[in-house]
Amino acid sequence: METYVILRRGAWGSPDELQQAAGRSRQVGDDEMSEDIRWIRSYVLSEADGKLGTVCIYQASSPEAIRDHASRAGLAADEVVPVGDTVVVRPDPAPASA
Numbered sequence: 001m002e003t004y005v006i007l008r009r010g011a012w013g014s015p016d017e018l019q020q021a022a023g024r025s026r027q028v029g030d031d032e033m034s035e036d037i038r039w040i041r042s043y044v045l046s047e048a049d050g051k052l053g054t055v056c057i058y059q060a061s062s063p064e065a066i067r068d069h070a071s072r073a074g075l076a077a078d079e080v081v082p083v084g085d086t087v088v089v090r091p092d093p094a095p096a097s098a
Helices: 015-032 063-073
Strands: 002-012 035-046 050-059 077-081
Touching: 002 035, 002 063, 015 035, 015 050, 015 063, 035 063, 050 063, 063 077
Parallel strands: none
Antiparallel strands: 002 050, 002 077, 035 050
């Protein structure tokens, strides 16, 4: 499997919509495509128009598998970019308290 970044711009109007999409994504990935795709993490974007987007890190057998997963889960996949390498300077910061 290769590592990919998936950009999903302004796809959700609320945190609840994003959580529902995350549930569909996990279900499709775990139950229908476990040999082809693995969700690693996502960063939620606060878009200028007030909507939420994401930058998602996945491992997948191909870009086509990423797009198939997005289609099955009802998700956008505006850009799918292969990762060439990873440089970790510091671990991800702890989420801010709500």
